[in-house]
Amino acid sequence: MKIYTKTGDKGLTSLIGGTRVPKSSLRIDCYGTVDELNSYLGVLRDQDVNGPRREVLKEIQDRLFTIGAHLATDPTKDPRQRIPDLHPADVALLEAEMDRMDQVLAPLREFVLPGGHPAVSFGHVARCVCRRAERLVIHLSEESPVEDLVIMYLNRLSDYLFVLSRAMAHDLGVAEVTWKPRV
Secondary structure (H helix, E strand, O other): OOOOOOOOOOOEEEOEOOOEEEOOOHHHHHHHHHHHHHHHHHHHHOOHHHHHHHHHHHHHHHHHHHHHHHHOEOOOOOOOOOOOOOOHHHHHHHHHHHHHHHOOOOOOOOOEEOOOOHHHHHHHHHHHHHHHHHHHHHHHHOOOOOOHHHHHHHHHHHHHHHHHHHHHHHHHOOOOEEOOOOO
């Protein structure tokens, strides 16, 4: 099977269910942004500092593929294949991991500027891409049905990525740079 099909050469693509839509559609933007986020999760998983977190990061990547499948499915048609499920336990895993990482982090009293180490910076970029995905999915939900758990997961994941960035800085011995507003 060849990777190229030439069916998108005129700017259209197919949703799961067969509906053809413009590649510029909001739905495509949503799952494309989730795919971008998944790529950044791969970068984070590959950072040496995340060795102990690799399995959790892989689990998150799997859930992002699940979310992508939900977003790539035409909500007006029954897909021929079964779409993987997202569960409340997936959100609970993110919360439990944040709670675990928070145990070793200093209480947050100020805004933290992204950076200090490339791994930490990648974490903050992933957090921002996650927030963008969440905004796009919320916009899509105003036009078309989106499972509530998808929005909840993306919201919690951006929080997780913030805590992960702080945990990486802690593990790397990198001081967090706090924002000092000029007033």
